[in-house]
Amino acid sequence: MIVEYTAEQQKIQPQLAAANINPDSFLATDYLNHFNEIVMLMEMIPDMPELIEEAIEWAPKTYDQHFEESGFQAKDLAIEAYKLAPPVFKTPFEKTCDEMQGIIQSTLNGLVAVNVVERGMSPAAQQLIRGRIENLQSHLMILNQLIHGKIEDAPPAPQDEAPQEEVQSQEDIDKLFD
Numbered sequence: 001m002i003v004e005y006t007a008e009q010q011k012i013q014p015q016l017a018a019a020n021i022n023p024d025s026f027l028a029t030d031y032l033n034h035f036n037e038i039v040m041l042m043e044m045i046p047d048m049p050e051l052i053e054e055a056i057e058w059a060p061k062t063y064d065q066h067f068e069e070s071g072f073q074a075k076d077l078a079i080e081a082y083k084l085a086p087p088v089f090k091t092p093f094e095k096t097c098d099e100m101q102g103i104i105q106s107t108l109n110g111l112v113a114v115n116v117v118e119r120g121m122s123p124a125a126q127q128l129i130r131g132r133i134e135n136l137q138s139h140l141m142i143l144n145q146l147i148h149g150k151i152e153d154a155p156p157a158p159q160d161e162a163p164q165e166e167v168q169s170q171e172d173i174d175k176l177f178d
Contacts, residue, residue, distance in 0.1 A: 001151055003086050016081055019074035024149030026085035027093060028078045032143060034066050035097075038104055039136050046126035049116040056108050060101040093146045100139045107132045 003024065005013065016023040020030070038058045045051050063082050067075040082090070107129065114125075121129070145151075 001088065003088055005086070006084075009084050009086070012077075012081060012084060015077060019077050021074065021078055021081050022147055022149055025089040025093075025147055026081040027089060027147040028067075028072070028081075029144070029147050030070065030072050030078070031063055031066050032140060032147070033070075034061055035100055035104075035136070035140060035143070039133060039140065042104070042107065042129065042136070043133055045111065045116070046121055046129050049111075049121055052108065052111045052116055056112055058104065058108070060105070063097075088151055089146050089149065092151070093143060096139050096142050096146070100136055100143075103132055103136055103139075 009026070012026075013023045016026065019028075021028045038055065041051055041055045041058075045055065061069070064079050067078045067082075072078060085093075111129075116125070
């Protein structure tokens with residue numbers, strides 16, 4: 001795919017690669033750290049349910065928030081570049097981030113609601129969590145491809161098993177933990 005860049009975008013492009021920001025997508029891989037950390041923590045929860053107490057501290061951050069709070073050397077440039085990012089990359093990037101944040105929050109909230117620290121996790125619950133983690137890892141791969149300007153190669157974002165309206169009832173979730 002050929003992207004036509006505006007004069008404003010072309011002006012900033014030479015600075016991007018040196019700052020570890022992709023000059024095609026105007027996105028930086030450093031933002032993936034926001035998701036990588038929580039996904040790694042969630043991977044351990046089936047074996048160590050007490051980690052939910054640490055995981056629940058995670059909160060969604062916008063791209064700008066992440067860089068404002070990070071030690072990324074070129075954080076101001078990353079924020080400026082994001083504002084100028086071509087929509088062909090930025091739109092699916094934001095959609096994928098929103099989906100990930102929803103999956104993470106609903107999973108963590110569900111684990112807290114059924115009190116996995118006290119009750120532990122049944123094999124069915126462990127499998128459910130592992131499925132969510134696989135879904136998140138697929139989303140991370142999509143984000144990585146978008147950041148690297150590979151829009152054609154990015155597979156469609158995986159969808160959760162059920163639309164939000166059809167999410168399991170609390171009773172159904174409780175059964176997984178008994």
